[in-house]
Amino acid sequence: MAARIGNINRRHDGWRRRFISERYLWLMALPGLLYFLIYKYVPLMGVVIAFQKYKPVQGFLRSDWVGLDNFRRIFDTPEIEKYFINTAIISCYQIVFAFTVPIVIAIMLNEIRSAAFKKIAQTLLYLPHFLSWVVVAGIFYLLFQSDGQINHLLVSWGLHPINILSNKDNFRAMLVLQVIWKESGWGTIIYLAALTGIPPELYEAAKMDGAGRLRQIYHITLPGIRSTILILFILRLGSVLDVGFEQIYLMLNASVSDVGEVLDTYVYRMGVVNGDFSFTTAVGLLKGLVGMMLIVTANRLARAFGERGVY
Known part of the structure; x- marks a missing residue:
């Protein structure tokens, strides 16, 4: 168990060091990542209305579920x-x-x-x-x-x-x-x-x-x-x-x-x-x-x- 925890900690330390060494590359990629997150992934939550009788005044949570x-x-x-x-x-x-x-x-x-x-x-x-x-x-x-x-x-x-x-x-x-x-x-x-x-x-x-x-x-x-x-x-x-x-x-x-x-x-x-x-x-x-x-x-x-x- 201790060996497994040690391996996990070493893996996390490796990821942390790699992230720090590549921080400028991640900073350059940040606008693109935000674009896909905001305009591609967040709107996927709206797919739930395909299974509802959606009414804008009721929103996602209170619209009737129709399967x-x-x-x-x-x-x-x-x-x-x-x-x-x-x-x-x-x-x-x-x-x-x-x-x-x-x-x-x-x-x-x-x-x-x-x-x-x-x-x-x-x-x-x-x-x-x-x-x-x-x-x-x-x-x-x-x-x-x-x-x-x-x-x-x-x-x-x-x-x-x-x-x-x-x-x-x-x-x-x-x-x-x-x-x-x-x-x-x-x-x-x-x-x-x-x-x-x-x-x-x-x-x-x-x-x-x-x-x-x-x-x-x-x-x-x-x-x-x-x-x-x-x-x-x-x-x-x-x-x-x-x-x-x-x-x-x-x-x-x-x-x-x-x-x-x-x-x-x-x-x-x-x-x-x-x-x-x-x-x-x-x-x-x-x-x-x-x-x-x-x-x-x-x-x-x-x-x-x-x-x-x-x-």
Whole structure:
């Protein structure tokens, strides 16, 4: 018993000395830790209202407990199925196109030999990331509305004007194109960093063996960033039911609501506008559970095939 207490005391002394020696690093990390604590972990206590008939005047402690009634209501609400399908379709489009475009751009930038042109291209590609979705939506409205600049240009060329903003067939594609334009340049940063870790000797050996650019990309570049692609893909699956509330809410209109209304906009309408907090919290919690299950499943599959995975 005395030996066990002595081991515990030595372990505590070791942690204390390590903390003192790394105090400046902990001080630098403090703002980030506070951010996650205040805005990520403390709000988790609000999940309890998913199991209550929550009323703001009664608060968490005095609201009536209803168990899983709010979750049963999700499956009994017919319109939820439509919003779930819309969310899944838009998310699949984003994964297939918006997720892969940064990989292609990073490989293309890596192949550029002119350092000056490469820096200019990177800067131009990064800039849209710093625009808010309000600005992006405003730009698209000015360009593509019925009397916008694009239609004025088409009419001046003797062509018929096009209808994009209120066309159901084009709405989802427009959302994905917006994401690609705004976020693809920023998404290349991680892949470019991963590309710098590939030994140059591999490319030199491939050139001596007669491999061209495409074969070098296929046999060296892509395998070199495969683990990075896989990790980011697994993390992306965690937010598969989050397709961007701000973007869709700003672009949504009555003409495209059948294909554009998603779970996030439905939660906003039912929770914030109509005040049904318990039901919408249950929807949000269910979304998080689906994302967690996808991450765990994808991570296990990755490790089963010999990849590193997220954890």
